[in-house]
Amino acid sequence: MAALSEHFIGNIEAIVGAAGIIQDAGRMQSYLSDWRNAYHGAAALVVRPASTDEVAAVVRLCHENQIALVPQGGNTGLCGGSIPDASGSQVVLSLTRMTRIREVDPANETITVEAGVILQTVQDAAAEAGRLFPLSLGAEGSCTVGGNLATNAGGTAVLRYGNMRDLTLGLEVVLPDGRIWNGLRGLRKDNTGYDLKHLFIGSEGTLGIITAAVLKLYPAVRSVTTAWVALPNAQAAVGLIGLIRALCGDRLTGFELMSRQSVEFVLSHVAGCSDPFAELHPWYVLIELSDTQLNAPLNELLDLGIGDALERGWVIDAVLASSEAQVAALWRMREGISEAQNHEGPSLKHDISVPVSRIPEFIETTNRHLLEQFPGVRIVAYGHVGDGNLHYNISKPIDAEDAAFKAQQEAVMQTIYDVTVSLHGSISAEHGLGQTKRTAAMRYKDPLELELMRSIKFTFDPRGLMNPGKVI
Numbered sequence: 001m002a003a004l005s006e007h008f009i010g011n012i013e014a015i016v017g018a019a020g021i022i023q024d025a026g027r028m029q030s031y032l033s034d035w036r037n038a039y040h041g042a043a044a045l046v047v048r049p050a051s052t053d054e055v056a057a058v059v060r061l062c063h064e065n066q067i068a069l070v071p072q073g074g075n076t077g078l079c080g081g082s083i084p085d086a087s088g089s090q091v092v093l094s095l096t097r098m099t100r101i102r103e104v105d106p107a108n109e110t111i112t113v114e115a116g117v118i119l120q121t122v123q124d125a126a127a128e129a130g131r132l133f134p135l136s137l138g139a140e141g142s143c144t145v146g147g148n149l150a151t152n153a154g155g156t157a158v159l160r161y162g163n164m165r166d167l168t169l170g171l172e173v174v175l176p177d178g179r180i181w182n183g184l185r186g187l188r189k190d191n192t193g194y195d196l197k198h199l200f201i202g203s204e205g206t207l208g209i210i211t212a213a214v215l216k217l218y219p220a221v222r223s224v225t226t227a228w229v230a231l232p233n234a235q236a237a238v239g240l241i242g243l244i245r246a247l248c249g250d251r252l253t254g255f256e257l258m259s260r261q262s263v264e265f266v267l268s269h270v271a272g273c274s275d276p277f278a279e280l281h282p283w284y285v286l287i288e289l290s291d292t293q294l295n296a297p298l299n300e301l302l303d304l305g306i307g308d309a310l311e312r313g314w315v316i317d318a319v320l321a322s323s324e325a326q327v328a329a330l331w332r333m334r335e336g337i338s339e340a341q342n343h344e345g346p347s348l349k350h351d352i353s354v355p356v357s358r359i360p361e362f363i364e365t366t367n368r369h370l371l372e373q374f375p376g377v378r379i380v381a382y383g384h385v386g387d388g389n390l391h392y393n394i395s396k397p398i399d400a401e402d403a404a405f406k407a408q409q410e411a412v413m414q415t416i417y418d419v420t421v422s423l424h425g426s427i428s429a430e431h432g433l434g435q436t437k438r439t440a441a442m443r444y445k446d447p448l449e450l451e452l453m454r455s456i457k458f459t460f461d462p463r464g465l466m467n468p469g470k471v472i
């Protein structure tokens with residue numbers, strides 16, 4: 001591990017105080033590996049600033065001393081974007097002490113929060129003000145706003161509300177040289193040149209460190225209807241979502257597709273889950289409608305849509321939740337997939353997007369290629385459908401050795417990404433590139449696009465000190 005000078009460490013401690021610096025190897029461990037234990041690194045120091053000014057001072061000091069920084073939020077990512085390399089020379093800069101909600105403005109439908117605020121805390125603060133912050137994902141009890149912004153998080157409500165890029169009006173960012181860009185403007189219209197915030201959203205900390213954001217709020221939801229629907233194939237999901245959208249418009253909030261393999265893992269490993277149907281079916285969707293109106297006729301609308309789909313052969317069976325407990329149970333089936341898959345040994349996780357119309361073609365083609373090349377692999381496919389995003393994960397064959405399965409990672413990835421790109425899709429829909437997909441991005445992205453990305457990176461971070469080895 002590369003040692004930092006006592007003088008440098010003393011200057012850092014003078015900025016953040018004793019509570020904001022971690023040097024002990026044992027205490028640093030939780031910052032040096034991801035929650036799946038898939039990525040491991042080393043660090044010279046973990047620094048936890050408590051304010052934007054402290055972040056700026058730390059970044060400035062690292063810039064002057066040519067020390068690389070790895071920004072980190074809740075460390076819930078899937079691509080190793082917030083884990084330092086193995087050199088031990090980098091400094092992890094954790095934003096988890098920056099937890100202030102600076103302002104809630106119901107009239108402007110905005111909330112201004114610091115980067116370390118937990119997503120669920122933002123949701124709760126919005127609810128207390130009689131509003132909704134709609135970003136929702138499985139890690140919402142531990143992921144942070146800064147991480148959500150850095151990866152342009154999507155979640156289950158993108159269909160109606162968009163991803164983090166759509167939910168953000170303004171940012172505060174510490175640049176790689178320590179200057180602070182104050183773009184915390186709660187404006188829906190600001191046509192005064194380049195919209196700089198979009199450079200930082202999704203950049204995974206490679207251009208600067210997001211320290212605060214102005215986020216959009218929406219009217220509170222007062223009516224919800226949730227259904228679990230069995231389908232004969234993935235093509236039926238495309239037909240069904242078009243039908244429900246045409247009938248219900250913006251009331252369609254969630255439309256989650258799940259393969260039978262996904263559901264079987266959940267039923268085997270997630271406590272309290274039971275199959276809503278007596279018979280097995282190849283595919284399922286979880287549909288949710290919501291409305292700001294109390295007692296809105298959502299059940300009737302969904303009944304009408306599902307009835308039409310039954311006649312068309314797109315639906316085999318369906319059940320509507322009749323209580324909040326049943327709604328929670330159905331969502332537990334969807335949200336438990338990632339956790340359940342971990343109990344089945346190593347899995348190769350992929351987060352792709354293709355045009356909605358081509359989802360069935362992607363599934364059919366990729367399934368065929370993988371099963372031909374890697375007999376026995378178990379394919380766990382699930383996702384948001386309405387935005388073309390599939391989590392396409394591969395679990396090892398039942399009797400396979402872990403090491404042998406992991407050795408096939410690159411070949412599996414290439415098969416999946418070759419099909420994705422042939423269908424004009426993206427190799428990363430919402431998880432980012434991190435260190436997992438950085439090399440793949442070099443292979444699949446347009447050379448001119450990569451050149452432009454490198455130019456932007458050099459403009460902001462000419463010394464290459466911001467999260468090196470990630471994205472580009």
